[in-house]
Amino acid sequence: MHPRTTISPELREWILTTTRAGHGVPDVLRLMRENGYDPRQSRSIVAEVLKLPLAALHASATRGSTQGLRTKHPEAPEVCIDGHSVGVSLSVNAPALRVLENLLSGQECDELIELARPRLQRALTVDSEGRHQVDRRRTSEGMFFAPNEVPLVGRIEKRLAALLGVPASHGEGLQILHYLPGQEYEPHFDWFDPEQPGYEAITAVGGQRIASVVMYLNTPTQGGGTAFPGLGLTVTARRGTAVYFAYEGGDRSSLHAGLPVLQGEKWIATKWLRERPYKKPGKA
Numbered sequence: 001m002h003p004r005t006t007i008s009p010e011l012r013e014w015i016l017t018t019t020r021a022g023h024g025v026p027d028v029l030r031l032m033r034e035n036g037y038d039p040r041q042s043r044s045i046v047a048e049v050l051k052l053p054l055a056a057l058h059a060s061a062t063r064g065s066t067q068g069l070r071t072k073h074p075e076a077p078e079v080c081i082d083g084h085s086v087g088v089s090l091s092v093n094a095p096a097l098r099v100l101e102n103l104l105s106g107q108e109c110d111e112l113i114e115l116a117r118p119r120l121q122r123a124l125t126v127d128s129e130g131r132h133q134v135d136r137r138r139t140s141e142g143m144f145f146a147p148n149e150v151p152l153v154g155r156i157e158k159r160l161a162a163l164l165g166v167p168a169s170h171g172e173g174l175q176i177l178h179y180l181p182g183q184e185y186e187p188h189f190d191w192f193d194p195e196q197p198g199y200e201a202i203t204a205v206g207g208q209r210i211a212s213v214v215m216y217l218n219t220p221t222q223g224g225g226t227a228f229p230g231l232g233l234t235v236t237a238r239r240g241t242a243v244y245f246a247y248e249g250g251d252r253s254s255l256h257a258g259l260p261v262l263q264g265e266k267w268i269a270t271k272w273l274r275e276r277p278y279k280k281p282g283k284a
Helices: 009-020 025-034 039-050 054-063 106-119 151-164 199-203
Strands: 078-081 084-092 096-101 124-126 132-134 141-144 175-179 185-188 209-216 226-228 233-235 242-246 256-258 261-263 266-274
Touching: 009 025, 009 039, 025 039, 039 199, 078 151, 106 151, 106 175, 106 266, 151 209, 151 266
Parallel strands: none
Antiparallel strands: 078 084, 084 096, 096 242, 124 132, 141 175, 175 266, 185 256, 209 242, 209 266, 226 233, 226 256
């Protein structure tokens, strides 16, 4: 909470009385917004009064929406999707994380690389206003496919939708990234921080991110795995394998990094899922 934010006794008592009467966090935040409170300040105040972590408060507010969806977590030992068998070789509960074997075939990996190669440029991240920007923490090259842009992309999106129980319309465009020796993506979260300016704008086009799927399109000679520092876990980059993890817009144990490639190169495809249907900014 911002150190200069002061909570009056009257406001504190109102929040407590309102929640004790059975009204949820979304109702409290809505009423505060209607009475002129800044949404970011309101979340901080409610979190302080109710003794909730901001991330947990945001997840509670999100669950109050009937439109928000959550992924289902694939269960070991395997899941069969339209005749395609996907093995679940590792399961973690917090965050919900699965290592998925044979999510993509070798041919699908090779085709994605060749389709992406001519369109590569410096990989970008999303800033607080929803714009794409160069970030020193991400040193790879990349590109995006539009949803269902080509049959291969559409097939993969359909497979992920069936596997995770979230319609393909909730996915951002499939991103392909290419890393050379020494290139990496330093530790970061994929979800959007409700405390950052521009949060409302960036989540207006599909809501909060709820899960990520990182698919490995080749096997680097050395390095290039995906590390989860809080778990002491590194997922090895192996062609056709993927790591799926869900975070419901605020699980800090989902902190992860693309480790430096030490020898060879790394190609990955990343899919981010939103709680509501995603519409790219600027598109009607």
